[in-house]
Amino acid sequence: MSIELNFDIAFTARLALREKQIQQNYRPIIAVHKWFARRPGTLFRSLLLSEFGNQPVNQTYYCTNNFEGITIADPFMGGGTPLLEANRLGCNVIGADINPMATWIVQEEISELDLSRYSKTAENLLSYLENEIGQLYKTRCPVTGSEDVDVKYFLWVKIGICTACKQSFDLFPGYILAKDVRHPTYVLVCAACGDLNEVADPANPGFCNCGAALNIKGPVKRNQCACPHCGHINKTPFHGDGPPSHRLFAIEYYNPKLKGKSGRLFKKPDADDIARVEEAQRLWAAIYPSYVPEDDIPEGDETNRLHRWGYKRFCELFNSRQLLALETVASFIAQIKDQRLRRAFATNFSDLLRYQNMLCRYDTMALKSLDIFSIHGFPVGYVQVESNFLGIRKDNGLPVGSGGWINIIEKYSKAKQYCTTPFEVAFQGKRKKTIEIDGEWIGEHNSKSSKPNSRTVDLRCVSATNLNLPANSLDAVFTDPPYYGMVQYGELMQFCYIWLRKLLGADFPGLDQTTTRHQDELTGNDTAARGIDHFAEGLAQVYSLMASALKSGAPLVFTYHHNQQEAYFAVAMAILDADLICSASLPCPAEMGGSIHIHGTGSSIVDTVFICRRRGSTARSSLFKNATQLARLVQNELEELSNAGMKPTEGDIRCIAFGHLTRMAIWNLKSSWDTDKTTEQKLERIRNTMNEIATLDDLTIELEYLDPPQQIINFGLFTVPEARERHDAVTF
Numbered sequence: 001m002s003i004e005l006n007f008d009i010a011f012t013a014r015l016a017l018r019e020k021q022i023q024q025n026y027r028p029i030i031a032v033h034k035w036f037a038r039r040p041g042t043l044f045r046s047l048l049l050s051e052f053g054n055q056p057v058n059q060t061y062y063c064t065n066n067f068e069g070i071t072i073a074d075p076f077m078g079g080g081t082p083l084l085e086a087n088r089l090g091c092n093v094i095g096a097d098i099n100p101m102a103t104w105i106v107q108e109e110i111s112e113l114d115l116s117r118y119s120k121t122a123e124n125l126l127s128y129l130e131n132e133i134g135q136l137y138k139t140r141c142p143v144t145g146s147e148d149v150d151v152k153y154f155l156w157v158k159i160g161i162c163t164a165c166k167q168s169f170d171l172f173p174g175y176i177l178a179k180d181v182r183h184p185t186y187v188l189v190c191a192a193c194g195d196l197n198e199v200a201d202p203a204n205p206g207f208c209n210c211g212a213a214l215n216i217k218g219p220v221k222r223n224q225c226a227c228p229h230c231g232h233i234n235k236t237p238f239h240g241d242g243p244p245s246h247r248l249f250a251i252e253y254y255n256p257k258l259k260g261k262s263g264r265l266f267k268k269p270d271a272d273d274i275a276r277v278e279e280a281q282r283l284w285a286a287i288y289p290s291y292v293p294e295d296d297i298p299e300g301d302e303t304n305r306l307h308r309w310g311y312k313r314f315c316e317l318f319n320s321r322q323l324l325a326l327e328t329v330a331s332f333i334a335q336i337k338d339q340r341l342r343r344a345f346a347t348n349f350s351d352l353l354r355y356q357n358m359l360c361r362y363d364t365m366a367l368k369s370l371d372i373f374s375i376h377g378f379p380v381g382y383v384q385v386e387s388n389f390l391g392i393r394k395d396n397g398l399p400v401g402s403g404g405w406i407n408i409i410e411k412y413s414k415a416k417q418y419c420t421t422p423f424e425v426a427f428q429g430k431r432k433k434t435i436e437i438d439g440e441w442i443g444e445h446n447s448k449s450s451k452p453n454s455r456t457v458d459l460r461c462v463s464a465t466n467l468n469l470p471a472n473s474l475d476a477v478f479t480d481p482p483y484y485g486m487v488q489y490g491e492l493m494q495f496c497y498i499w500l501r502k503l504l505g506a507d508f509p510g511l512d513q514t515t516t517r518h519q520d521e522l523t524g525n526d527t528a529a530r531g532i533d534h535f536a537e538g539l540a541q542v543y544s545l546m547a548s549a550l551k552s553g554a555p556l557v558f559t560y561h562h563n564q565q566e567a568y569f570a571v572a573m574a575i576l577d578a579d580l581i582c583s584a585s586l587p588c589p590a591e592m593g594g595s596i597h598i599h600g601t602g603s604s605i606v607d608t609v610f611i612c613r614r615r616g617s618t619a620r621s622s623l624f625k626n627a628t629q630l631a632r633l634v635q636n637e638l639e640e641l642s643n644a645g646m647k648p649t650e651g652d653i654r655c656i657a658f659g660h661l662t663r664m665a666i667w668n669l670k671s672s673w674d675t676d677k678t679t680e681q682k683l684e685r686i687r688n689t690m691n692e693i694a695t696l697d698d699l700t701i702e703l704e705y706l707d708p709p710q711q712i713i714n715f716g717l718f719t720v721p722e723a724r725e726r727h728d729a730v731t732f
């Protein structure tokens with residue numbers, strides 16, 4: 001009963017919320033390579049310490065801990081959050097993922113690297129790029145007259161072809177290039193001449209120097225656009241066969257010599273800028289590329305959007321300058337003799353791809369590139385941004401802008417540095433304090449110590465449905481399974497994988513699989529005809545395998561959230577089929593409300609952490625029979641989350657309630673559960689059981705009529721120190 005006793009909802013929620021603001025500042029390791037929807041490392045550290053630290057988590061969190069001899073598995077390791085936290089605490093770890101990109105990334109995160117050799121090679125790479133293609137990323141500053149200032153971003157607009165008059169036109173949904181948040185004024189594009197105008201009040205934008213009235217709204221509205229030449233109303237995707245083409249319409253550049261400005265300026269491209277685009281096209285047309293994949297884009301829930309836009313091959317998602325630059329850097333990386341270093345730079349290359357393609361969008365407020373994976377799909381916009389491939393450094397050496405090699409090298413170096421000197425961030429009031437946790441480290445071997453290390457790392461690229469581990473071999477499973485159909489891992493990561501495989505070769509360890517897609521991926525997917533049955537049965541198989549490998553009473557712990565209750569039926573079925581009981585369901589914020597993929601979707605940011613065991617005990621006060629009792633429990637937890645600085649939304653309340661209902665349904669069904677029933681029957685039984693306890697409507701009414709939180713008896717066992725003494729448990 002360790003997590004059940006030692007976990008602290010408010011303490012952990014506070015940590016997780018802060019981490020999710022800027023995750024790289026709390027867990028720099030994640031910068032090794034993009035993975036989707038990583039849960040907070042601080043949450044998994046809290047869970048591990050609660051289970052194995054034998055003290056309330058707030059007493060162990062900032063101390064050095066060593067759980068040598070403990071073995072942890074994660075059957076869905078993804079980018080590796082639970083595994084890395086366990087490894088850092090000295091545990092032996094076994095990780096599996098069906099996606100070869102995931103195994104690649106975790107391997108890269110954990111493998112030792114000589115950082116000084118990495119830095120030297122990185123400098124060589126940057127000089128090589130500067131010589132080969134540096135000129136393609138320069139521009140003339142019209143203010144100072146400097147001829148070769150660095151371009152931060154090239155801005156491109158899609159071009160439509162009128163189906164009636166066959167003439168081309170710009171597809172601007174709006175003419176605002178920048179808002180007055182980071183820039184002193186609004187910047188508006190003139191629809192008539194293309195000049196960029198600095199405007200103080202966008203409600204009264206006035207006139208361009210050419211005499212045309214400035215406008216905020218563009219001609220593209222609700223997938224329709226009137227042709228400016230003949231007035232014909234065209235419909236999306238506005239172009240003929242093949243992928244869309246683009247026109248360079250603006251440049252954001254960096255000129256540190258501009259006094260009193262941040263060095264950021266916008267310009268309409270001049271003749272030299274257009275000539276550079278043409279030069280890149282000419283150079284690209286003249287070479288026979290060795291490293292650009294020719295792969296077709298297969299059908300898929302996410303990739304069908306690309307087909308609708310006319311993209312058939314992945315390489316069509318890049319412009320000529322990007323392809324030339326990628327081919328150039330790939331030829332450098334392919335020549336790196338040392339396999340470990342080559343692997344590191346190939347990983348950087350793969351991660352850079354998400355910023356170097358023509359699906360990146362420009363954030364008009366933050367004035368930066370939103371990479372292809374800023375939402376969990378392939379978003380096709382009308383205005384796209386191309387980042388400087390090399391990146392830019394300020395005089396003080398720090399990077400400016402995003403999406404270039406300098407940015408990638410900088411964050412990768414910090415990530416690997418963190419492996420040898422991990423830290424936690426504490427707050428005293430508003431003051432932030434970084435605390436190095438001496439004695440903890442990430443990896444297989446401790447480069448700082450002469451003592452032999454006894455921790456093992458076992459990473460496998462397999463379907464967890466086949467992950468057979470010896471009975472009684474695991475002290476815990478900590479995982480973060482797919483959340484039904486929320487992210488199409490296989491479809492998305494293929495975008496990077498095909499390049500990585502082309503660069504290093506199919507015989508490079510870890511790259512033998514031809515694709516990242518797999519029919520056994522445990523996600524709902526309409527195109528692949530994978531529904532809730534597939535998800536529920538697969539999850540049940542994995543949890544059953546894990547349960548039989550766990551030592552007696554050891555926990556299977558996992559995070560989960562979904563907007564649809566159906567997705568929780570699958571979770572309940574998996575736990576029941578694995579012959580486990582859910583002893584606690586704890587809320588923890590795990591996303592950021594402002595995240596682009598969350599924003600405006602009404603999604604929850606709160607995960608339920610399910611703690612499941614075959615034998616153990618559960619807090620009596622956490623058991624409930626009806627909506628009134630559930631409402632009390634939920635309200636108490638909402639209060640704890642509010643204490644941590646969170647403002648729970650309706651979606652959050654729904655997910656917290658689903659978590660508790662799942663736990664109670666399992667509790668009620670356990671003794672009569674029949675694993676031989678069909679999946680449909682099992683899911684139906686779970687649905688009925690949950691509804692008998694409480695429906696969402698019942699809960700909403702109860703929450704409305706509940707007394708204010710301060711008048712309620714504290715049900716929470718996890719925040720008050722004396723709770724440990726007062727803990728009244730029911731064993732199972």
Ligand SMILES: C[S@@+](CC[C@H](N)C(=O)[O-])C[C@H]1O[C@@H](n2cnc3c(N)ncnc32)[C@H](O)[C@@H]1O
Pocket residue numbers: 035036037038039075076077078079080081082096097098099102462463464465479480481482483489490520521522523538
């Ligand atoms: C929510 S993600 C894990 C994220 C991870 N915890 C992290 O920190 O990045 C779920 C993972 O499950 C993997 N997955 C899906 N089906 C699988 C299967 N049958 N076997 C193993 N892994 C699978 C996906 O590839 C994905 O990486």
